[in-house]
Amino acid sequence: MHDDARARTAAELVDQSKPAEHWPCRHAVPGRIMWLVKETGLMLLKADDPTTMALVRSKSKTGGGYVRALTLATIASGCTTLVASVLLRFFDLSNVVMLFLITVVFVALRLGRVAGVWASVVCVGCFDFFFVPPRLSFAVSDTQYLFTFGLMLAVSLITSQLAVRLQSEAKIATAGARRATALARVASDLSGAIKTEQIFAVCRDTLAPLFDARAALILPDQSGRLQRLEDVEFIDLAVAQWAFDHGQPAGRGTQTLSGAPAFYLPLKGPMAPRGVLALESEATELARDPDDRRLLDGCCSSIALALERIHFVDVAQETLVRIEGERLRNALLAAVSHDLKTPLTAIRGLAETLEQPNDLPATEQMDLARSIRVQAEELHRLVTNLLDVARMQGEGVRLNKEWHALSEVVGSALAHTKGLQGTREVRADLPAALPLVELDAPLFERVLVNLLDNAAKYAGPESTISIRAGASGEHMSLFVEDDGPGLPVADTESLFQPFTRGQRESSIVGVGLGLALCRSIVAAHGGTIHAKQRIPHGVSFEIRVPLGTPPELEIERAE
Amino acid sequence: MTSPRILIVEDEADIRRFVRLALEREGMSIFEAATAEQARIDAASRKPDLIIVDLGLPDDDGKTLIREVRAWSSVPIVVLSARDQEAEKVDSLDAGADDYLVKPFGVPELLARVRAQLRRATFLSGGGEASSVVRFGMVTIDLATHEIHRAGEAIHLTPIEFRLLTALIRGHGKVITHRQLLHDVWGPGYTDRPHYIRIYMAQLRQKLEDDPAQPKHLITELQVGYRLSGLEQGNLPSIKPQITTE
Numbered sequence: 001m002h003d004d005a006r007a008r009t010a011a012e013l014v015d016q017s018k019p020a021e022h023w024p025c026r027h028a029v030p031g032r033i034m035w036l037v038k039e040t041g042l043m044l045l046k047a048d049d050p051t052t053m054a055l056v057r058s059k060s061k062t063g064g065g066y067v068r069a070l071t072l073a074t075i076a077s078g079c080t081t082l083v084a085s086v087l088l089r090f091f092d093l094s095n096v097v098m099l100f101l102i103t104v105v106f107v108a109l110r111l112g113r114v115a116g117v118w119a120s121v122v123c124v125g126c127f128d129f130f131f132v133p134p135r136l137s138f139a140v141s142d143t144q145y146l147f148t149f150g151l152m153l154a155v156s157l158i159t160s161q162l163a164v165r166l167q168s169e170a171k172i173a174t175a176g177a178r179r180a181t182a183l184a185r186v187a188s189d190l191s192g193a194i195k196t197e198q199i200f201a202v203c204r205d206t207l208a209p210l211f212d213a214r215a216a217l218i219l220p221d222q223s224g225r226l227q228r229l230e231d232v233e234f235i236d237l238a239v240a241q242w243a244f245d246h247g248q249p250a251g252r253g254t255q256t257l258s259g260a261p262a263f264y265l266p267l268k269g270p271m272a273p274r275g276v277l278a279l280e281s282e283a284t285e286l287a288r289d290p291d292d293r294r295l296l297d298g299c300c301s302s303i304a305l306a307l308e309r310i311h312f313v314d315v316a317q318e319t320l321v322r323i324e325g326e327r328l329r330n331a332l333l334a335a336v337s338h339d340l341k342t343p344l345t346a347i348r349g350l351a352e353t354l355e356q357p358n359d360l361p362a363t364e365q366m367d368l369a370r371s372i373r374v375q376a377e378e379l380h381r382l383v384t385n386l387l388d389v390a391r392m393q394g395e396g397v398r399l400n401k402e403w404h405a406l407s408e409v410v411g412s413a414l415a416h417t418k419g420l421q422g423t424r425e426v427r428a429d430l431p432a433a434l435p436l437v438e439l440d441a442p443l444f445e446r447v448l449v450n451l452l453d454n455a456a457k458y459a460g461p462e463s464t465i466s467i468r469a470g471a472s473g474e475h476m477s478l479f480v481e482d483d484g485p486g487l488p489v490a491d492t493e494s495l496f497q498p499f500t501r502g503q504r505e506s507s508i509v510g511v512g513l514g515l516a517l518c519r520s521i522v523a524a525h526g527g528t529i530h531a532k533q534r535i536p537h538g539v540s541f542e543i544r545v546p547l548g549t550p551p552e553l554e555i556e557r558a559e
Numbered sequence: 560m561t562s563p564r565i566l567i568v569e570d571e572a573d574i575r576r577f578v579r580l581a582l583e584r585e586g587m588s589i590f591e592a593a594t595a596e597q598a599r600i601d602a603a604s605r606k607p608d609l610i611i612v613d614l615g616l617p618d619d620d621g622k623t624l625i626r627e628v629r630a631w632s633s634v635p636i637v638v639l640s641a642r643d644q645e646a647e648k649v650d651s652l653d654a655g656a657d658d659y660l661v662k663p664f665g666v667p668e669l670l671a672r673v674r675a676q677l678r679r680a681t682f683l684s685g686g687g688e689a690s691s692v693v694r695f696g697m698v699t700i701d702l703a704t705h706e707i708h709r710a711g712e713a714i715h716l717t718p719i720e721f722r723l724l725t726a727l728i729r730g731h732g733k734v735i736t737h738r739q740l741l742h743d744v745w746g747p748g749y750t751d752r753p754h755y756i757r758i759y760m761a762q763l764r765q766k767l768e769d770d771p772a773q774p775k776h777l778i779t780e781l782q783v784g785y786r787l788s789g790l791e792q793g794n795l796p797s798i799k800p801q802i803t804t805e
Binding site for chain 1: 645663665717753754760761764770772774778779780781
């Protein structure tokens with residue numbers, strides 16, 4: 001019963017395999033082979049580790065490879081014969097034939113076409129020699145067996161051919177899938193790139209291993225000349241420039257300048273050429289393999305797109321900066337012209353009054369002269385601030401830092417604002433053991449002068465101004481405080497915006513430049529400056545600057 | 560003593576004028592030069608007691624003029640400069656100038672600097688050997704015995720602090736650059752370590768000044784150097800003698 005079923009299955013199989021001999025029907029066969037393979041529990045495809053991105057490059061089999069494959073095929077046939085001789089005790093001969101068939105298919109799948117053919121010939125030979133009566137002879141007593149031989153050989157040959165084709169198709173499909181994954185990976189890496197350096201990194205770390213090559217990007221400067229941005233020795237700028245100018249690949253493996261060691265592909269963006277990709281590989285066929293070329297071209301367009309995107313982001317940013325600069329400059333001009341003209345008008349009027357002093361009492365004349373001096377000093381402060389702003393913007397805040405004692409900077413600032421302070425009490429409370437800080441002293445003095453100047457202007461003549469300092473942890477804090485009426489605005493941060501003044505259209509001259517300048521100077525030192533209302537009234541400005549490690553000092557020997 | 564003779568080298572006529580008026584009011588005799596060439600002639604022929612030099616002259620750099628004058632004369636030189644770049648001040652001081660004023664400067668400031676320089680010149684030429692005791696503010700220093708008192712109280716200075724103080728006393732009234740001080744006190748190998756002076760100046764101020772944050776005598780010229788102001792010779796009767804001289 002059991003044997004019966006097996007025999008029928010085998011007959012069916014042989015039966016169904018028959019149409020394979022007719023070419024028009026060959027498409028029906030692979031499905032059956034798949035079924036066959038499934039039934040026998042064989043793995044058709046070996047899944048490669050998906051994390052390895054390198055593409056499988058089919059290596060042409062060497063002579064040694066054939067010998068090995070044929071030997072293995074022979075051994076497999078021999079083993080099958082042995083197993084079959086055992087099985088023959090229990091099963092019918094027509095069922096045992098199936099075992100040979102499976103062996104042929106298996107050998108064809110694993111060892112290739114030639115081994116498959118060889119295995120089918122050997123299997124038929126063994127079947128005839130060992131199992132078909134008369135045994136141990138190639139002679140055949142029953143002519144029916146001749147038909148079986150022919151059929152078996154044909155089925156073996158066809159299945160081995162089909163199995164091999166299936167395997168190579170699967171291989172191609174896998175390779176295609178890997179290429180698609182690789183391209184998607186390159187594209188997604190590039191889509192996250194917002195700096196040219198990131199694109200360089202994608203080329204180096206993602207693209208280069210993909211082609212088992214070294215990759216480098218060469219980008220043009222403003223005038224369209226390619227620049228060597230990375231220190232890569234295989235780049236020939238002349239070849240790269242040709243590829244860039246003509247929009248065609250050049251270098252190794254191409255028609256143009258094929259003597260060059262690397263292969264150069266132009267990166268064509270939708271708007272303009274964006275650069276050249278250079279690849280240097282041991283394998284020569286890099287430029288020739290059409291699949292590789294398609295993948296390369298895909299990567300190149302992705303890179304070109306990313307470069308173009310970055311280019312236009314830069315353009316947009318530059319435009320924004322220019323617009324912002326323009327806006328600031330206009331605001332500055334408006335504010336400055338107002339604040340410069342005010343003291344100038346006063347000085348001119350006062351001086352002209354003094355020109356005809358006949359009807360003025362002497363005390364009045366002295367008063368006028370004093371007013372001229374005060375206005376001139378105001379003008380001087382304004383111009384100094386303006387020059388500092390211009391210098392900081394022009395030179396991009398170049399600090400001349402040295403290790404200073406804060407007390408000296410404070411002392412100097414106090415000495416410079418002496419005229420302003422008048423009858424006010426100014427207290428400076430600085431600990432003697434304050435460490436040195438690294439400062440651009442004249443600029444930092446400017447910050448203190450501006451704060452003291454502000455306090456003197458806005459806090460009223462009766463106020464007390466105090467300066468405190470202390471070092472804690474990583475920072476040194478410096479406070480400039482007054483007990484005047486306090487800040488007129490709730491939003492203390494807005495005071496540090498250029499051209500904001502607490503009181504609108506105040507009669508007190510001075511562009512809102514002072515605090516903005518303070519903030520940019522302190523920020524350039526890596527510090528912060530903030531204003532706070534004091535309780536019950538008054539303002540406190542806190543400056544924090546980082547404490548570095550002061551330079552070594554040879555300690556004086558104790559006497 | 561005859562009235563001091565001052566040479567003003569300045570190309571801007573209005574500045575020349577107010578400087579002349581201010582100094583003449585102090586009883587000084589004034590000579591004016593608008594160019595470096597004129598200044599060279601006047602400096603040799605007029606024998607001034609003090610020269611005020613503008614750094615930006617039409618025909619030559621003021622620093623060149625200072626070097627030339629310094630080659631044959633020790634006359635005090637005060638520089639006027641519109642450039643408030645610290646390097647410029649240091650350069651002119653190293654070229655031989657004694658003090659500087661940054662434009663715009665006030666008349667009281669000008670007079671104070673001029674008087675200080677004239678006093679310093681007589682101090683150096685006059686009673687150098689009269690006494691080894693000098694004083695400023697509440698502080699008296701005996702240069703011979705190294706004894707220092709502040710308001711009657713003995714003050715202890717370390718050897719370096721004392722050397723720094725004596726270097727300031729030697730150059731009192733003029734601005735001494737960081738380089739010069741480092742060279743005088745620590746030696747030629749230390750001229751690029753200004754933080755040494757800053758530490759020791761802070762210590763000196765703590766010991767000698769009433770309010771170290773607002774010093775009256777040990778004055779900081781930020782990024783340029785230091786000056787000692789208000790130095791006087793010997794014991795004054797107003798202060799009780801606190802130290803026994805030889």
